Amino acid sequence: MTMEMVLSSLLVLTIGAVACLFSGGCAKRASGLGVAVSVAGALLAVWPAVGVLWTGRSVALRLPWQVPFGSFHIAVDPLAALFIVMISLVSALAAIYGMGYLEACANRKHLGVTWCFFNLLQASMLLIVLSRNGLLFVMAWEGMSLTSFFLVMFEHEKQAVRDAGWTYLTAAHLGAACLLALFVLLGGTDGSLDFDRLAAPSGPLMAGILFVLAVLGFGAKAGFVPLHVWLPEAHPAAPSHVSAVMSGVMIETGIYGLVRITLLLGPPPLWWGWALLIIGATSGILGVLYALAQHDLKRLLAYSSVENIGIVCMALGLWLLGVAARKPELAALGLMGGLLHLCNHAIFKSLLFLGAGAVKHGAHTLAIDRLGGLQKKMPHTALAFLIGAAAICGFPPLNGFVGELFIYMGAFGAVTHAAGNGTLAVAGMIALLALSVIGALAAACFTKVYGIVFSGAPRSANALGAAEPPRSMRHPMTVLAGLCLLLGIGAPIGAALVSPVAAQLLGESAAVAAIVSVRPWLVALSLGGGFIAALTALLAVLRRRLHHGRSIARGPTWDCGYVAPTARMQYTASSFAWPIIDMMRWMIRPRVEACVDHGYFPRQAYLATHSADFFRQRLFVPLFRAVATVSNSLHWLQQGRNQLYVLYIAVTVLVLLVLKVR
Amino acid sequence: MTLTASILHWLAAVLLAPLLVGVINRTKAFFGGRRGQPFLQVYHDLFKLMGKGAVYSQTATWIFRFGPMLGLAVVLTALAIVPAGGLRALFVFPGDFVFLAYTLGLMRFFTVLAALDTGSAFEGMGASREMQFALLAEPVLFAGLAVLAAGSGQLSLSGIYNQLWSAGMRPEGAPVLLVALTLLMVLLAENARIPVDDPATHLELTMIHEVMVLDHCGVDLAFIQYGAALKLWLFAALVTGLAIPLRTGQPMVDLVVTIAGIFITAVVVGIVESTMARLRLVRVPQMLVASLALSLAAFFWILR
Numbered sequence: 001m002t003m004e005m006v007l008s009s010l011l012v013l014t015i016g017a018v019a020c021l022f023s024g025g026c027a028k029r030a031s032g033l034g035v036a037v038s039v040a041g042a043l044l045a046v047w048p049a050v051g052v053l054w055t056g057r058s059v060a061l062r063l064p065w066q067v068p069f070g071s072f073h074i075a076v077d078p079l080a081a082l083f084i085v086m087i088s089l090v091s092a093l094a095a096i097y098g099m100g101y102l103e104a105c106a107n108r109k110h111l112g113v114t115w116c117f118f119n120l121l122q123a124s125m126l127l128i129v130l131s132r133n134g135l136l137f138v139m140a141w142e143g144m145s146l147t148s149f150f151l152v153m154f155e156h157e158k159q160a161v162r163d164a165g166w167t168y169l170t171a172a173h174l175g176a177a178c179l180l181a182l183f184v185l186l187g188g189t190d191g192s193l194d195f196d197r198l199a200a201p202s203g204p205l206m207a208g209i210l211f212v213l214a215v216l217g218f219g220a221k222a223g224f225v226p227l228h229v230w231l232p233e234a235h236p237a238a239p240s241h242v243s244a245v246m247s248g249v250m251i252e253t254g255i256y257g258l259v260r261i262t263l264l265l266g267p268p269p270l271w272w273g274w275a276l277l278i279i280g281a282t283s284g285i286l287g288v289l290y291a292l293a294q295h296d297l298k299r300l301l302a303y304s305s306v307e308n309i310g311i312v313c314m315a316l317g318l319w320l321l322g323v324a325a326r327k328p329e330l331a332a333l334g335l336m337g338g339l340l341h342l343c344n345h346a347i348f349k350s351l352l353f354l355g356a357g358a359v360k361h362g363a364h365t366l367a368i369d370r371l372g373g374l375q376k377k378m379p380h381t382a383l384a385f386l387i388g389a390a391a392i393c394g395f396p397p398l399n400g401f402v403g404e405l406f407i408y409m410g411a412f413g414a415v416t417h418a419a420g421n422g423t424l425a426v427a428g429m430i431a432l433l434a435l436s437v438i439g440a441l442a443a444a445c446f447t448k449v450y451g452i453v454f455s456g457a458p459r460s461a462n463a464l465g466a467a468e469p470p471r472s473m474r475h476p477m478t479v480l481a482g483l484c485l486l487l488g489i490g491a492p493i494g495a496a497l498v499s500p501v502a503a504q505l506l507g508e509s510a511a512v513a514a515i516v517s518v519r520p521w522l523v524a525l526s527l528g529g530g531f532i533a534a535l536t537a538l539l540a541v542l543r544r545r546l547h548h549g550r551s552i553a554r555g556p557t558w559d560c561g562y563v564a565p566t567a568r569m570q571y572t573a574s575s576f577a578w579p580i581i582d583m584m585r586w587m588i589r590p591r592v593e594a595c596v597d598h599g600y601f602p603r604q605a606y607l608a609t610h611s612a613d614f615f616r617q618r619l620f621v622p623l624f625r626a627v628a629t630v631s632n633s634l635h636w637l638q639q640g641r642n643q644l645y646v647l648y649i650a651v652t653v654l655v656l657l658v659l660k661v662r
Numbered sequence: 663m664t665l666t667a668s669i670l671h672w673l674a675a676v677l678l679a680p681l682l683v684g685v686i687n688r689t690k691a692f693f694g695g696r697r698g699q700p701f702l703q704v705y706h707d708l709f710k711l712m713g714k715g716a717v718y719s720q721t722a723t724w725i726f727r728f729g730p731m732l733g734l735a736v737v738l739t740a741l742a743i744v745p746a747g748g749l750r751a752l753f754v755f756p757g758d759f760v761f762l763a764y765t766l767g768l769m770r771f772f773t774v775l776a777a778l779d780t781g782s783a784f785e786g787m788g789a790s791r792e793m794q795f796a797l798l799a800e801p802v803l804f805a806g807l808a809v810l811a812a813g814s815g816q817l818s819l820s821g822i823y824n825q826l827w828s829a830g831m832r833p834e835g836a837p838v839l840l841v842a843l844t845l846l847m848v849l850l851a852e853n854a855r856i857p858v859d860d861p862a863t864h865l866e867l868t869m870i871h872e873v874m875v876l877d878h879c880g881v882d883l884a885f886i887q888y889g890a891a892l893k894l895w896l897f898a899a900l901v902t903g904l905a906i907p908l909r910t911g912q913p914m915v916d917l918v919v920t921i922a923g924i925f926i927t928a929v930v931v932g933i934v935e936s937t938m939a940r941l942r943l944v945r946v947p948q949m950l951v952a953s954l955a956l957s958l959a960a961f962f963w964i965l966r
Contacts, residue, residue: 372781386725390771395765404764405761411808429808440796444794444796447778447789451774455723456778456780524753531742532765539735543731547715547716550714552715553717554720555718555720557781569783571789580797583947
């Protein structure tokens with residue numbers, strides 16, 4: 001039954017996608033169909049996935065497929081099921097939201113095409129986590145890259161969007177090239193690429209090469225620094241509901257791939273764990289620092305995804321360290337923490353992107369310093385965004401804290417129980433220092449976003465005229481914000497979601513031991529959160545009673561007695577972030593442009609700060625320039641004459657023949 | 663008996679925390695050659711504020727009113743996690759110190775948002791600096807906790823404080839005292855004391871914490887000031903538990919000793935405030951990074 005439902009979900013999504021193309025240019029029909037297909041596909045996929053998570057038993061299906069090395073081998077195990085739930089949930093909610101969001105473009109765009117790609121993206125993400133054959137996996141991976149590329153290119157008439165799209169496509173294919181190499185090297189001797197028939201790598205060197213290829217290939221999708229450069233370009237360019245899917249779940253398939261392939265490579269040596277830990281810490285800290293420095297809301301959120309993927313990567317590093325050093329508790333806490341943080345990130349990051357879309361929809365700008373006071377204009381969006389912001393900073397009693405606490409406990413455990421194992425203690429120390437720095441920077445970043453965008457007074461006419469989005473856009477945000485609260489106050493629920501995966505990956509006994517050890521503090525978290533909520537309510541009642549019969553007046557902001565401020569005199573996002581950016585200038589190298597008039601009667605002054613991505617400017621731009629130079633020098637090979645190309649093919653075939661016959 | 667002592671510690675904090683501020687003020691007055699305000703002045707101030715009405719900015723929203731309430735609720739919850747010396751706290755679970763640090767972060771998050779909610783440039787400035795110093799103080803706190811966890815083999819705050827000095831002075835004593843020193847610096851930074859922040863300056867531009875609450879008045883301000891006093895108690899209890907290696911096994915004796923220690927910590931804070939000038943803003947990071955280096959030194963000492 002399980003596989004039938006999963007297959008029908010894929011089928012519904014694919015056929016529905018094609019049907020969207022034939023909606024005849026009617027925007028309403030296209031949107032309605034696209035949303036219906038997405039939701040139906042999600043429901044069909046979630047049901048069996050929840051079943052697998054509940055029972056912990058995997059189900060597989062293998063169909064013959066007339067492609068060399070290929071077989072249609074798909075399976076749902078707890079790891080895949082967890083991702084199916086995330087993908088389906090976020091895609092369906094984003095689709096519902098997208099209906100209202102795309103309405104504004106209904107008369108300039110053929111929405112059928114967008115919905116076709118959206119449904120295909122959902123299908124290909126599902127196929128990635130389902131597939132158990134290298135070829136099928138790579139095809140689904142490619143499908144995901146291409147469909148998301150076309151979705152990013154939605155507003156392709158803009159130069160900036162086209163640039164972003166090309167950057168994304170290049171990054172995706174460089175990653176895919178690594179994956180191709182990986183699967184070619186992994187290929188079994190009997191010519192099968194089925195995951196369960198792959199031969200283990202021949203030696204530690206081979207395994208190491210394969211691991212590096214996997215980190216590069218999947219890291220390019222997930223956004224490990226310095227392979228993250230496409231994220232801050234592509235996410236702002238895409239429509240917001242697409243950014244929500246891309247940032248919430250699509251990049252997380254990179255983590256899925258990394259975990260899945262690492263499992264195939266045999267017992268991990270210690271250095272794999274170290275590599276992931278260091279990559280994760282670097283991505284986390286640099287990601288959030290760049291996020292803090294951004295002036296565009298969606299760009300900021302994209303960098304924050306780099307940060308969260310970094311946290312997950314660090315947790316996976318602890319997992320591998322724990323496996324390599326035979327510390328099952330560390331392994332379990334790292335793995336469960338990483339996966340739980342991934343789930344939480346899917347929820348709050350898509351919530352924040354949907355919130356950013358609502359801001360764009362209402363105020364027609366995403367420049368943080370031109371917004372302000374949206375709390376009053378769009379209270380519903382503001383509240384949902386606030387919950388998402390507090391959750392992404394990892395504050396209890398919201399879901400972000402639960403995942404981070406697992407990782408913290410893994411790190412503290414490594415420090416505490418590392419008797420005679422100084423390496424693990426140092427690893428634990430690095431992890432928890434990085435986590436605490438990331439936590440504090442994230443708090444700075446999101447107080448900046450919420451405080452400047454939603455609080456204070458409107459800084460521009462755009463912000464002044466902002467309005468709440470339609471109901472179909474508000475409800476998905478409500479659901480996601482509710483999930484942030486549910487998984488935070490109900491901390492044991494999240495653990496129950498990931499514990500079957502831990503049981504699958506670590507073995508039943510280790511996982512059970514870990515779950516038993518975490519249960520008391522999960523319950524305590526719920527208690528603590530409840531206690532804070534109850535005390536706050538109590539204080540609210542007290543405050544109301546104390547205010548009873550007293551005068552409650554409204555006036556201008558005190559501002560040290562200055563009574564005629566304008567909205568432009570408020571603190572800006574750039575100024576808010578500057579002390580930290582300035583302190584960390586050796587890491588992210590901000591550029592300051594200033595023009596100060598020093599006369600007695602200064603006329604005009606000007607100050608701007610930019611934090612261009614160091615890796616893009618200093619690493620990839622020169623690299624691709626060099627590639628372009630080399631390609632230009634080979635231009636004589638490409639003449640544009642068909643006869644010549646036929647000759648090339650003939651020569652190639654001949655050479656191959658000779659090689660084979662010899 | 664132990665439970666009674668734990669409850670008594672929480673109650674003592676709730677009742678005596680404002681007195682702690684009074685002790686600091688009197689110490690500073692003593693060094694300044696003044697007689698200073700009465701010890702109970704802070705209580706008078708709080709009661710006066712509780713009886714007042716309020717003026718709210720037209721710019722502000724519900725967040726401005728929610729911040730003080732949440733802050734007080736958070737710090738009251740956090741106090742239940744903090745042990746008095748070697749005594750078990752009311753609320754103990756593995757990882758409770760992470761919960762403690764992050765709930766205090768939640769309090770800061772809403773204080774900062776409430777400040778930005780007024781749209782005042784002064785408050786924005788304070789909020790920005792608050793986040794900067796929090797960034798520096800947080801790793802120091804966690805590094806210190808890691809040293810303590812490694813030294814005691816425990817993963818809850820009560821367990822750590824109970825185990826640390828249970829066998830009297832141990833070889834780990836020196837790194838623990840180093841951590842006590844770094845936690846004292848965190849105390850100064852987190853509670854807006856000199857040399858990081860000056861709560862008594864006459865210029866809003868130079869303040870950090872106080873400037874963020876410029877617009878609050880009446881009951882809200884009372885909540886904030888009371889919450890600040892409780893937070894001071896919380897950190898003073900953390901420092902005292904490390905600095906005083908006395909574990910008699912008699913809960914009531916331990917409790918009295920700890921409370922006395924907390925007041926001694928307040929006197930120390932007063933002495934630091936009287937003998938030092940406020941550091942320039944650019945110097946504060948150096949101080950906190952130095953304390954991070956100290957806790958890392960303690961860490962490697964204990965690993966050795």
